[in-house]
Amino acid sequence: MAENTTINPASSLAEIQTALESLHDPRILAVNEKHGNDHAVNLTKLRGLAKQIKTNQDLAIGLWNTGDSAARLLAMLICKPKAFGFEELDSMLREAVVPKVQEWLVSYVVKKSAHCEALRVLWFADSDPVVASAGWELTVMQVSKNPGLLDTAGLLDTIEAEMKEAPERLQWAMNHTLAEIGITHAEHRARALAIGEKLQVLVDYPTPPGCTSPYAPIWINYMVSRQA
Known part of the structure; x- marks a missing residue:
């Protein structure tokens, strides 16, 4: 696991996925699985990655579409909440069966939506x-x-x-x-x-x-x- 991951804000989806994989920690996964979650990335480090990337709606959509929970959590941090439509948010919620992903989707995106x-x-x-x-x-x-x-x-x-x-x-x-x-x-x-x-x-x-x-x-x- 990389202790400090630095990434270019213009990085591609594949490069972001590689960065997420470098942050994988089986100890974190073991703790999260007890609560029904399946991500293995420390959330403080995930927020640090999001801060480097900044807001990027297209990348957020790409990350969401991977279906990976860590990628989806990152997507919630870099997306533009008001850019999602009603049907889009409804579909995303129904896909977000992992507790933490649902929690962040509701808190960070839906609550800011019209x-x-x-x-x-x-x-x-x-x-x-x-x-x-x-x-x-x-x-x-x-x-x-x-x-x-x-x-x-x-x-x-x-x-x-x-x-x-x-x-x-x-x-x-x-x-x-x-x-x-x-x-x-x-x-x-x-x-x-x-x-x-x-x-x-x-x-x-x-x-x-x-x-x-x-x-x-x-x-x-x-x-x-x-x-x-």
């Missing part, structure tokens, strides 16, 4: 729980930024009825929404806390020292206490 709300509505109602999880993560953003677009009480109804038995990634996104509602909307806080206490989702999640538990009641109370 199609964000339309895609949120589409994905939120999708029968595929992986796709639906992206819709719920976009809903987290709207809970705090544009609550008028949402039926917050209805969201709490759905969370109460479905989160306990939801597949892992969808459950995590629903729990994030529950916590965000409790943190940002005082009028719904008591119910959000009650739902979290009732369902006990992630109550035993191992939390490193210095980090906040994802268990909604602890998460909500901690963040609200910081606002005081």
Whole structure:
């Protein structure tokens, strides 16, 4: 593995792929595989590579089309988010089955797109729980930024009825929404806390020292206490 990879911003797709391969670290792969990811590149080094390349939409598309997770993560860092169309982003999300790739696509690209709300509505109602999880993560953003677009009480109804038995990634996104509602909307806080206490989702999640538990009641109370 190369400790320091220097690359010309005008490098070809093949040269970028070679640079990514030079950063491959089996120890990183072993850690990532525990979380369902398959990239073997340190993300700090990946960001360093992106900084050298700068914004390059054509290269980003080429990297995405390789299907390689590290290449796709790099693509998210050098692309022009507003250059993607609605159908293009929908197709990319449905291809992005690897958790980290989906996370970066939603966070770094879709949230900056003019199609964000339309895609949120589409994905939120999708029968595929992986796709639906992206819709719920976009809903987290709207809970705090544009609550008028949402039926917050209805969201709490759905969370109460479905989160306990939801597949892992969808459950995590629903729990994030529950916590965000409790943190940002005082009028719904008591119910959000009650739902979290009732369902006990992630109550035993191992939390490193210095980090906040994802268990909604602890998460909500901690963040609200910081606002005081």
